[in-house]
Amino acid sequence: MTTAQTLSEAATSRFVCIEEGDLALQLHYNDCGAGAETLVMLHGSGPGASGWANFNRNVEPMVAAGYRVILMDCPGWSKSDPIVCTGSRSDLNARALKGLLDAIGIDRAHLIGNSMGGHSAVAFALANPERVGKLVLMGGGTGGASPFAPMPTEGIKLLQGLYREPTIDNLKKMMNVFVYDTGDLTEELFQTRLDNMLSRRDHLENFVESLAANPKQFPDFGLRLAEIKAQTLIVWGSNDRFVPMDTGLRLLAGLPNAELHVFNRCGHWAQWEHADRFNRLVLDFLRH
Numbered sequence: 275m276t277t278a279q280t281l282s283e284a285a286t287s288r289f290v291c292i293e294e295g296d297l298a299l300q301l302h303y304n305d306c307g308a309g310a311e312t313l314v315m316l317h318g319s320g321p322g323a324s325g326w327a328n329f330n331r332n333v334e335p336m337v338a339a340g341y342r343v344i345l346m347d348c349p350g351w352s353k354s355d356p357i358v359c360t361g362s363r364s365d366l367n368a369r370a371l372k373g374l375l376d377a378i379g380i381d382r383a384h385l386i387g388n389s390m391g392g393h394s395a396v397a398f399a400l401a402n403p404e405r406v407g408k409l410v411l412m413g414g415g416t417g418g419a420s421p422f423a424p425m426p427t428e429g430i431k432l433l434q435g436l437y438r439e440p441t442i443d444n445l446k447k448m449m450n451v452f453v454y455d456t457g458d459l460t461e462e463l464f465q466t467r468l469d470n471m472l473s474r475r476d477h478l479e480n481f482v483e484s485l486a487a488n489p490k491q492f493p494d495f496g497l498r499l500a501e502i503k504a505q506t507l508i509v510w511g512s513n514d515r516f517v518p519m520d521t522g523l524r525l526l527a528g529l530p531n532a533e534l535h536v537f538n539r540c541g542h543w544a545q546w547e548h549a550d551r552f553n554r555l556v557l558d559f560l561r562h
């Protein structure tokens with residue numbers, strides 16, 4: 275069997291049941307490769323997002339470097355169970371990740387978080403510091419507002435509008451702001467993303483309901499960043515129109531053991547837009 279076959283979404287697709295309060299939640303995740311060290315990749319909050327959709331350009335190089343890679347679909351996304359979040363979604367995702375790691379017997383992992391995934395990785399590190407190796411935060415992490423850009427940003431407004439009216443035109447409007455170079459956005463990618471979205475209208479409706487119940491789904495961790503001792507690589511796109519790069523500077527100032535890498539000509543999806551360079555950057559960071 276070729277690497278591509280063993281590393282397909284279908285071949286690595288797994289489910290686990292966790293407890294969230296009095297809820298029994300089924301989580302979907304992809305379990306890729308094998309190794310002494312585990313990398314968990316946490317996706318962003320866009321409609322139709324999933325671990326695989328966010329990180330499919332990053333899995334193979336990490337597996338080839340000898341890591342076990344876990345892509346968790348957060349509650350409320352993709353093939354994981356639906357949920358309405360009236361509190362902190364960052365902390366909900368962090369509890370779900372703890373439940374997943376406990377269920378599959380992983381004591382400690384490096385975390386790679388994209389946007390909401392970055393906020394969730396910080397929440398997990400604050401609640402479970404002993405279980406975190408290194409942190410990679412892309413386009414997210416503080417959960418807080420930009421002190422400079424009008425909030426909500428144009429990208430977040432398009433994202434929320436897409437949840438309310440999930441059409442191909444609204445998806446294209448969001449994705450065209452999402453990345454810097456739209457040349458890679460193929461009709462196939464749009465269609466796959468639209469199919470993912472429309473296959474789980476419960477997730478779309480629940481996200482809108484969650485926002486109505488608590489517009490601040492991602493609390494600002496700015497005042498607690500000093501508690502995080504994990505070595506952290508912060509990665510941002512200079513042209514990020516969803517979560518502005520200046521919030522990355524807040525992370526750099528607040529985290530005691532962090533460094534920042536900015537990709538020029540890059541939007542909100544650094545790990546996808548500059549995948550090869552991103553993968554080399556992360557592998558070098560993890561090794562040293």
Ligand SMILES: O=C(O)/C=C/C(=O)/C=C/C=C(\O)C(=O)O
Nearest residue numbers: 317318319320321323389390430
């Ligand atoms: O509002 C925030 O702070 C976070 C926004 C996101 O997490 C947006 C991310 C979107 C994706 O990753 C996507 O694939 O649509």
